[in-house]
Each structure stands twice: as structure tokens, then as C-alpha cells.
Amino acid sequence: MGTRCVGVIDTTFARVDMGSVAEGVLKELLPDYRVTRYTVPGIKDLPGAAKRLIDMGCEGVITLGWVGPSQVDKYSYLAMSVGLITLSVLTGKVIVDVTVHEDESDDPRELREIAINRARAHAENLAKLLKGGLDALRPLAGQGIRQGRPSVGPIE
């Protein structure tokens, strides 16, 4: 177990265990890092939890949120997003904010696939950003990459 730390924060509200997906990816791609899991009730708890992991020494964090379909849920999404971004602006840490919205699909199985694929893809992004520095994602700039759904590609 290394002395560097990366955090995985998920919720009990989520209907898919995205945290374990992200944890697995990060353990494989960042063998020198300790992967710290932290589960909180819902999306509005994510920014404070991320702050606590950063204060414990984590260099990067992935948050995995599940957002309900109502307008109030969307305002909660907005507040959570502002909070995570504020934290990244104050600390400069790499915070990858993953969300799945319950109304992205009517089909639970499709929703589950989106969640798993998105968690995996963004955990890979976090590993690349922590290991590869500024150039890690440069080859994909402007390539219309999507997470959880097929990429759409660049406009030629």
C-alpha cells in the first residue's frame, strides 16, 4: 500500500454500486496509491466529504452521484456541482465529478450500464490526470468523447 492517496466517494442513494467500479479501476491503474472509499447519504454530501478526504491527504477524488428526476433534484445537482467546483478552485486538487441522472433512461438495465461504464471511464480519466499531468488527455482534445454512452466523435 502506497503513501499517496486517491479518494472514491459514493452515496447510499445511488441505485448502482459505482464506487466499487471506480475503486477497482483506480487500484489497477494507480498501484502506488492507497484508494480510500467513503460513502455518504446523497449528492449534497459529496463536496464536504471530498474536502475531508483532501484534508486527509488525497491528491485526487472521484465523486459518484445519482440524481433524481424532479426539478428539486436538478437544483440539488446544481448546488453539488457548484460545491465541488468551488472545492477544486480553492484547493487545485483533481476532482472528477461523475453523475448519473435517473431520467437518462426509462430502462433500468440501460441505466445500470450507463452508470457502470461512466464510473469506469471517469476513474480512468482520474488515473490519467494524476499520473500523466497536463498532457495526459491531450490526444483526445476535441474528440467528442462521452462517458457511459458511445462517443460521438469530432465534427469533421
Place this chain on the structure above:
Amino acid sequence: MGTRCVGVIDTTFARVDMGSVAEGVLKELLPDYRVTRYTVPGIKDLPGAAKRLIDMGCEGVITLGWVGPSQVDKYSYLAMSVGLITLSVLTGKVIVDVTVHEDESDDPRELREIAINRARAHAENLAKLLKGGLDALRPLAGQGIRQGRPSVGPIE
């Protein structure tokens, strides 16, 4: 009475005494903590009150807000949410933000039940987060847990 402190903040605007529900749960589950009550007029007063309790030494806070049905009420909800999240980002303290929206049900008795159950369930969450640390809610990650209404469970 212990020397550690946890705060319960509610409002005079609310139509159900959620603060007393949360206070009872916290006294039972956190016997080593002093439970500090604080009542303010409405939801926009919650973040400032939470700051004051944190400055008085509280390690965690539960806020219990009641949100009206109008669009302006929802903007107030958004502002309150941003404020509580900002506070958690600045202090790293555990702030569990509970809200009941007056338009969640047309039936006052159902609304009352939602409020009481949600206050109780989130007070239990706060106790677990304060006592159990990062692993406290881990067994429920991705389990589709709801507060105030029946849990929906994970997507299998």
C-alpha cells in the same frame, strides 16, 4: 453531558417539529455528545446558524428545512443548499441537510410522516458518519436508500 458537540438546527417556518425528532435520535445514538438545539426563522437562516454552531465547537450539524411550493421557494432552497455546501467545503465538518418540500404530498398526514421519518433517518446517518468514520455507510453504497419514503433498492 459530554464535551463533544453536535448541532440540530430547525425553523419556525416548518410545520412539523423535526428538530425534536433529530434531537431524540442523536441523544440516544451519541451519548457522549452534547446535542445543541438552535431554531431560526427559515431555510435561508440555516447556513449562518450552522456556522455559529461550528464556531462553538460542534463537529457535526443536522439542518431541518421546510420548503414552500413556489418557484421563489425553490430558488431559496437552491441558495440554502449552496450555502450549506460552501460551509462544508470551507470547514470539512459533517453537515447533513434535510429538507421537506411542502409539495411532496397533498395529504398533510403523509407530509408529516415523511418529515418525521426523514428527520429520524438522517439523524441516524449523522450519528453513523460521526461515530463510524469513512466506513460507516459503506455497506449501503449504491443500495437505493431513501429517507422519509421507502427505499427503492439497487438496480439488479
Place this chain on the structure above:
Amino acid sequence: MGTRCVGVIDTTFARVDMGSVAEGVLKELLPDYRVTRYTVPGIKDLPGAAKRLIDMGCEGVITLGWVGPSQVDKYSYLAMSVGLITLSVLTGKVIVDVTVHEDESDDPRELREIAINRARAHAENLAKLLKGGLDALRPLAGQGIRQGRPSVGPIE
């Protein structure tokens, strides 16, 4: 005239002189405080003005905003609310944020009554919060109190 200070901030945009109502209440209920008036153009000027009064030593502030009926006015309301809440989170000071929305009533006389009653009720709240500490509003927790309109009471 005492050495403690409480602030009253209102606007030239408002159509009712709520500041004088609040000033009268605070002078009566907080005889040991100097009541400092400050008038600014509109609601977006309130948070900066509140910051200036706090920097001058005020322990608490009441802001009295008048909000127009358009969607842009509501976004201004949201920005103002976030600003006042941010100030309360940064300073821990008691900031009671009163607003009247021009579209709360079609009847100007009713609107005037709402404004006067709300300013008075919230000035009383501010006085109680400054004098009575954490327990001041405790007896009214969850009682469905409204300001400017009749209280709706708790759900039994």
C-alpha cells in the same frame, strides 16, 4: 446610545419604507444597541452593504429587499440570497434577509401590508436572535410561522 450595533439595510427600489418599520422595532426591542440605517439602490447591493456594516462592528443585520416580477428579477433574488448566505457563512453574523416580491399580490394595499408586517415580524426575530441566543425561537420550532401573512400552524 449603546456601543453595540445592529444594521438596517433597505433599498430605493422598494415601494414601501420597510427600513423605517424595522428601525422602529429594533430601537424599541434593542435599547442597548445603536441602530444603523443604510439605503442602497437595489437588492443586488444588499450583501456588499451588509459586509460594510459588519466591518463597522454590527453584530446583526436585517436586509429589506423588494423583488420585481420578471424572471430576471428572480435570478437577481437568487444571486442576492447566495450573497447574503455566503456572508453569514464567512462571518457567522446574524443576517435576517427579508424580501417582498411584487407579484405576491395584485392589490397594492395588500402588498403594502405584507411588506410592513413582514418587516416588523423579522425585525422582532432579529432582536430575539441577538438577545435570546440559541433558545430564543425554540418554542416556535416547527410551528408553521409565517411573516407578512397569517401563520399556517403545525400539521397535527
Place this chain on the structure above:
Amino acid sequence: MGTRCVGVIDTTFARVDMGSVAEGVLKELLPDYRVTRYTVPGIKDLPGAAKRLIDMGCEGVITLGWVGPSQVDKYSYLAMSVGLITLSVLTGKVIVDVTVHEDESDDPRELREIAINRARAHAENLAKLLKGGLDALRPLAGQGIRQGRPSVGPIE
């Protein structure tokens, strides 16, 4: 030319030269101040520009924004408003935030008149707030003052 400084910030996006209107008013009403002009591309650049002028020593700033008619433009308006208010909360400086919305009128000439009158009226407000202190606008409290359009007056 005095050593005190007041800032005028406008945009290249605007369709009326409101900055020159404000500059003229401030030079006349604040002869002891140096009036510093600063032009940026659009409204989202205003808060950062205001921060730079405050860091250069300006005691007050007037920003003159022009807001497009689309929903995205209104979100930009909201973000700009939050930013300017945050700056006023952090610094306590007097920041008068003037905006004209392209959809306030279908008639370009009326829009131009609104913009010029509003810039002038708010530049006068800024001068009064800087010179007159807390009491400068007190006589107009609750008087239903508007800028750029006729005042509506108080509700009697």
C-alpha cells in the same frame, strides 16, 4: 487629478457605449477621484476585471453589462451577478452592477435610451454612495425608484 480611484468597466458586447456615460457623470460628480476605464469582452469578464481595479486601489466600481435574450444569456447574467456580489462580500467595496437586457424592448432606440439613462442614474448612485456614506440615499428609501425607466413611486 486626485489620488482616489473609481472604476468604470464595460464590454465590447454591449451595443451602447454606457461606459462613456458613466465616466462623464463620475468625472463631474467626483472631481477628487481618478476615473479608471476598463473594457472587457462580455459580462462574464466583469467580476475579474472589478477585482483587478480594486486591487489597483479603486474604492468603488460601476460595471455596465449588456445581456442577450436567450436562456443561456440569463444563466450568464446569474453567474456574473453571483460573482460581483461575492466580490463585494469579500472586499466590502461599493460595486454598482448595471445591466441592460436586450429583450427589455423591441425598439432599438428605446433600448438605447434605457441604457444611457440607467448608466447615468447608477453612476450618480455610485457617486452618492462614495461621497455621502450611509445616509446618501436614505431620503429615497422605499420610494420605488427605477433606473432607465420612470420611477414607479411608493405605494401610498
Place this chain on the structure above:
Amino acid sequence: MGTRCVGVIDTTFARVDMGSVAEGVLKELLPDYRVTRYTVPGIKDLPGAAKRLIDMGCEGVITLGWVGPSQVDKYSYLAMSVGLITLSVLTGKVIVDVTVHEDESDDPRELREIAINRARAHAENLAKLLKGGLDALRPLAGQGIRQGRPSVGPIE
């Protein structure tokens, strides 16, 4: 290669390589600056990335965001905008925030042209603001300048 630094931050989500356009412009117009590229997954990652480049010494940053068409995408746009503006308010650095919205046009080729032209025009703005100081854009104040589409000109 100079010791001064300017940052270009783009995303893998974007469907046009706006970062390379901006990089080219800045290298030409700011020969004394090192142009630092940084690619992140999406728009919500831009403010944290900008903070990191500023901490590395960059005096100015251009961010190039691509925004989806859904309401959730627009809330993400709002959160990103608030974050970049907060960063500019905290640091006083010049941050030029460029976005293209996927629903600006139904025609992919038009969208591509908008993106390229807007990236170029705003990179030019950034260069002018860094080199020319407060007066750089003054001749264009109130001239109805647009980026990515034809300018609309002032209202005469």
C-alpha cells in the same frame, strides 16, 4: 521560449479542437509567453484546471468549453461559469471563458465554424488583455462585438 505563461484549457467532450486554434493564436500574438496546454474531460473540470495553471504561474487562461443541449447541461454550464468567475474574483487573473453550445446550430459545419471563429476571436481578446492592459479593448467599448458570429454593431 519566454518565462511568462498563458494557459489553454480544453476538453475531450468538445467536438472541435478549439484548443489548438487558441494555442496557435496565442503563440503568434504572445511570442514572449510559454503557451501551456491542458486537456480535461468536460466543462465542470475547467475551473479546477485553471486554478492549477494559475498556481503554476500562468498570468492568464483561456478555457474552451462545449456545452450539451439538455437542461442538465445548462446547469453544468452555470456551475462552470460560477466557478471560473469565482476563480477570477479570488486571483484577479485574466480568465477568458469561451463556450460553444451544441444547440447553437443544427448544422454541424456551422457549429464547427462558430467554434473555430469564437476560439480565435477570444484568444485574440486574451492576448490583447494581457499585453494592452486596461486600454486594450477600449476602442471597441459598446460596439456590439460578437465572437463566432458576425458582430451586430452598436445601436446608433
